[in-house]
């Protein structure tokens with residue numbers, strides 16, 4: 310293992326975070342705060358308790374997941390796309406590093422950043438709603454799992470994208486709808502029967518409900534089903550990454 | 563006894579299953595030498611270097627660096643190689659020092675600020691160490707790329723057109739740096755379009771065209787072996803058109819009409835000079851002066867590449 314290389318990539322990526330600290334952290338904090346103000350306070354005032362907690366508290370796990378997911382995706386997709394775009398990726402390709410080591414460096418840094426932002430969001434949330442965490446270990450486990458999985462997914466998007474449009478299109482047209490329809494702002498039991506059934510095909514539903522269980526011990530879905538669905542998705546990402554990197558697809562001719 | 567450092571056997575590269583950029587190239591690079599790769603645009607120089615450095619996959623053939631295979635033992639070969647790309651590909655926002663240290667890390671070396679400092683000083687970059695890469699001029703960026711390539715103390719250095727778009731002073735700096743590196747035992751392979759550059763610093767040159775290695779030889783030998791000589795005949799009176807009888811000599815008539823140039827191979831038994839002069843006289847032209855010159859690498863290059871095209 311080329312540990313120095315992993316460390317170099319990891320720190321190099323983290324450096325980008327410190328350089329852009331303000332926007333990296335400020336923008337998710339602002340947007341999450343807006344969600345709490347608009348949904349939590351305004352709508353929450355009209356909605357009775359959901360699953361035994363106030364609406365404001367109910368949306369905390371969902372919003373946290375939403376942030377983790379979008380942050381992880383954008384961190385790692387930009388992280389690998391930028392050197393491709395500037396051409397500086399040549400030095401990673403010419404260095405004595407395996408694909409596996411490259412992935413650990415990039416995905417590790419992206420996941421770390423998302424965890425930092427996630428923690429700040431969680432702290433922010435406590436200013437707007439009462440937050441309770443019934444299963445802290447499960448919560449941390451799910452946080453880490455989500456950050457890793459979606460950082461890996463973002464890495465794939467970054468590798469496969471040939472231009473900025475493609476880089477942004479997947480998060481925009483695939484992920485955003487899935488997240489909104491993933492029950493971050495409502496319980497899927499509130500949906501009509503048909504849409505409830507459709508929701509079970511949305512992986513984000515499992516994610517958000519898993520997190521909600523970790524917070525309040527309530528969920529539309531069994532916690533194990535959630536965990537295994539997420540592990541399954543992680544596995545798919547890992548296999549695709551290995552496949553693409555061993556083929557050198559869109560990086561090496 | 564010369565020791566082979568890099569051995570390239572039947573190396574071919576076909577891009578996108580259609581374009582053959584390298585056609586079964588064979589080449590050996592000796593330890594400690596400066597090797598210049600010459601060739602017109604699109605000849606395959608960058609492709610060849612990129613394969614050895616791991617940026618492009620070979621289609622077939624084999625390359626060994628210090629006895630290790632570049633594909634199956636890439637970790638061993640790449641850690642010995644420093645590579646300076648043709649394009650100025652750098653990120654924008656990092657500082658010079660950070661970025662050079664980063665490359666060292668990528669090559670699996672523990673950080674060594676002293677060594678980085680030495681390289682930056684050698685390349686006159688020390689006062690720029692805290693500048694962001696995006697703020698540097700082209701020539702400085704080129705130096706940063708070289709600093710990066712040297713950051714992990716490689717034993718082989720590939721320089722893809724190190725002096726393209728570089729001013730005269732920096733070019734001579736570059737030559738000095740290359741010479742210094744060679745003295746410290748580094749083997750250097752560089753590509754260039756400037757033939758006088760190859761003549762000035764390379765021990766050996768290889769000429770590549772259309773993906774084929776046309777000739778490889780010691781620079782001085784190549785010049786004397788392939789060296790054409792040029793005979794210039796000055797005329798007393800202006801000539802508008804060459805007579806039929808001189809057609810077979812491939813003479814070049816100067817645009818002012820006052821001189822003829824004849825190229826010949828000085829090694830051959832019959833240079834054709836005697837007959838030429840006889841026929842010039844017979845056709846009624848009057849000579850005012852004669853001059854012969856040794857051909858340069860540039861002439862050789864042009865004639866080689868020209869022959870290929872035919």
Ligand SMILES: Nc1ncnc2c1ncn2[C@@H]1O[C@H](COP(=O)(O)OP(=O)(O)OP(=O)(O)O)[C@@H](O)[C@H]1O
Pocket residue numbers: 562577578581583601602603604605606607608609610648
């Ligand atoms: N990634 C690629 N995909 C397809 N064709 C390529 C690719 N890279 C290079 N080529 C082609 O291969 C040929 C050789 O290119 P290469 O860059 O090796 O030439 P070169 O000798 O370095 O030229 P120059 O002096 O202009 O730098 C060219 O015709 C080029 O168009």
Ligand SMILES: [Mg+2]
Pocket residue numbers: 607608609648722
């Ligand atoms: Mg080139």
